[in-house]
């Protein structure tokens with residue numbers, strides 16, 4: 134493995150329009166290995182769209198994007214899937230398959246490295262099962278391994294989703310408002326879990342949030358977004374709570390203006 | 393309409409009320425035409441008070457001809473039951489498997505290419521349009537006699553319904569988990585089996601079981617295509633005028649249908665947590681039999697943090713149950729494969745017979761019949777369907793309200809009406825038709841009456857249900873202003889949603905056309921009779937011609953009812 138400081142993400146002038154709606158406007162962003170970045174912005178500011186570009190779930194209307202050294206525009210089929218395999222993603226709505234067991238949900242994180250479809254825990258190789266159980270142990274849910282995923286609480290489901298992402302042994306972890314659907318207590322648990330894991334594995338983490346408090350407490354670098362554009366990019370340490378609130382307020386105000 | 397909008401423009405618009413939309417005029421015209429046709433059909437089929445009383449007079453002699461029942465020797469009967477169940481199960485399971493790829497390309501969200509969607513959907517439509525018995529008649533040419541043609545006929549025909557419902561279910565999934573799995577780098581196939589299939593599995597199983605139910609009810613007919621089993625035995629008994637045996641076999645088939653329905657309802661409740669909600673006999677019994685499964689085991693397995701211990705999956709009640717059901721399903725399928733007595737090896741050799749089949753079936757020809765003959769026969773089929781639908785509607789409009797809690801005069805009447813509908817819904821129409829044919833002799837009246845009775849089971853229930861769902865307000869209002877019970881009754885009945893009622897009635901007409909054809913095969917007359925007659929004399933070019941005529945008629949009627957239903961919405 135080559136240790137280099139080459140950026141893991143380089144976006145230049147990224148734009149995306151859905152019909153009439155401009156979801157991203159001229160976004161440029163560079164992220165170095167091991168960085169923990171918070172995308173901060175109100176609902177509709179383009180956070181989800183940006184994250185979905187980073188693992189090729191969306192293709193940009195305009196601009197260049199390199200992820201883990203690969204030119205995303207050139208990636209197709211198997212190559213694109215291999216790249217996605219190196220990027221874990223966690224969603225606001227967890228997106229587990231409710232009827233499958235917790236363990237099988239985690240195992241689906243290993244699909245990119247397996248040939249052919251799988252159905253049922255027994256269809257995955259033994260060492261994969263061991264590894265999946267280890268991830269579940271890491272997120273504190275080993276006991277729930279054989280329960281149906283939809284019997285778990287929201288916070289537990291999000292931890293399973295994190296275990297699924299870890300199963301990929303990712304180099305980048307994308308988290309799209311991972312705590313927006315959780316109560317404060319589970320939300321604390323999930324955020325600290327993400328922080329610990331990032332530290333343990335030297336992961337690059339890009340996490341979108343809309344709560345200023347959590348963003349400040351958690352991120353090292355804050356990237357503010359407003360109607361598809363990046364309007365702020367600063368180390369969290371340089372940002373006082375008041376300053377952030379002011380910026381956020383301005384974001385909110387200008388959003389109200391725009392309407 | 394609000395009173396404030398009394399500007400001049402609005403007034404003008406109010407005065408010059410726009411004429412009804414063209415589609416409404418067309419729909420109304422079609423409806424009137426259909427109604428006229430139905431009334432004329434009723435007369436043509438010969439449904440008069442005399443024929444009724446005449447038939448009633450035949451019940452006594454009929455009992456004499458039928459009793460005592462004469463069951464075949466146990467070993468023989470068991471073998472026939474095994475073959476019939478085997479053929480139905482093999483065909484249905486095969487169809488469920490074949491439906492997966494067709495549903496995959498038919499569903500808009502999973503189809504690999506946009507042009508494949510209409511292709512997949514059309515395969516379903518064609519499969520639905522050709523009755524399984526007709527397919528069986530053709531397949532018999534390809535295989536040495538046995539049950540394999542029956543299995544394949546059921547499998548291909550059932551694809552129509554299973555793949556459609558399965559594709560609809562796929563289109564309704566939660567896309568989130570699927571995108572999550574895609575984002576891990578999974579291939580499209582992996583995405584389907586891990587992210588889509590588990591979501592639609594319950595609907596797939598439920599649809600397959602439901603189809604199995606329908607296939608068992610229709611299996612009698614396969615006997616007329618020469619497929620061994622209970623249907624074949626019944627046909628032989630009827631043809632040799634041995635009604636003691638025929639009635640005994642009809643009872644056995646009826647019993648099997650009820651048992652199958654109970655089994656399928658219990659399985660659905662057990663596996664999927666779907667509460668049996670139907671009102672048929674099977675659902676009722678299944679509700680009694682199946683324990684409440686809404687609370688699944690939610691216990692902690694406690695691996696005390698040891699991954700090694702967790703590698704061995706504990707035998708929780710849930711796991712025991714699901715493993716047991718998988719084993720049971722496997723045993724049933726294996727038993728069906730063996731019980732059906734199909735010559736499976738024929739699957740490898742039948743290809744060589746295809747040129748022969750094509751030669752026999754193409755080009756289509758109706759010789760020596762004339763087009764006038766064919767249209768007359770088609771007309772008889774349509775008449776049977778229309779007359780039966782009209783009778784069903786009339787009777788349902790009476791029984792339906794009697795079965796509704798808020799319209800029935802008292803509880804005993806309501807319960808009696810509900811029970812009547814319940815029993816009717818459990819009778820396979822073919823068995824009923826055969827019994828009626830035995831009673832009244834051959835002819836369209838027997839077929840019409842059979843379809844009419846079965847139709848009441850469907851329409852009567854729909855009417856009762858929609859009445860019970862109607863908000864009680866207006867009825868109370870009529871009652872409180874001193875309306876009599878009868879007035880309340882009519883105000884309630886009038887609240888029936890007319891478009892819904894028309895929709896259900898048209899649906900019944902659609903399905904009656906198919907059934908009327910099929911009843912023709914058991915000698916109720918019409919185009920079905922021509923079909924079976926053509927196979928009897930091995931005129932497969934005629935079979936092709938009649939199938940084309942039939943499919944065209946079904947498609948045209950489906951088109952008409954689609955137009956009317958859309959205009960009424």
Ligand SMILES: Nc1ncnc2c1ncn2[C@@H]1O[C@H](COP(=O)(O)OP(=O)(O)O)[C@@H](O)[C@H]1O
Pocket residue numbers: 151154155156174175176177178179180181182183
């Ligand atoms: N698939 C889509 N189709 C159409 N519009 C979309 C789609 N995805 C996002 N948008 C629009 O793009 C804008 C940004 O959305 P999103 O990235 O979801 O913002 P955020 O995640 O910050 O709430 C919104 O106006 C949204 O309506």
Ligand SMILES: [Mg+2]
Pocket residue numbers: 177180181182309310
């Ligand atoms: Mg979002």
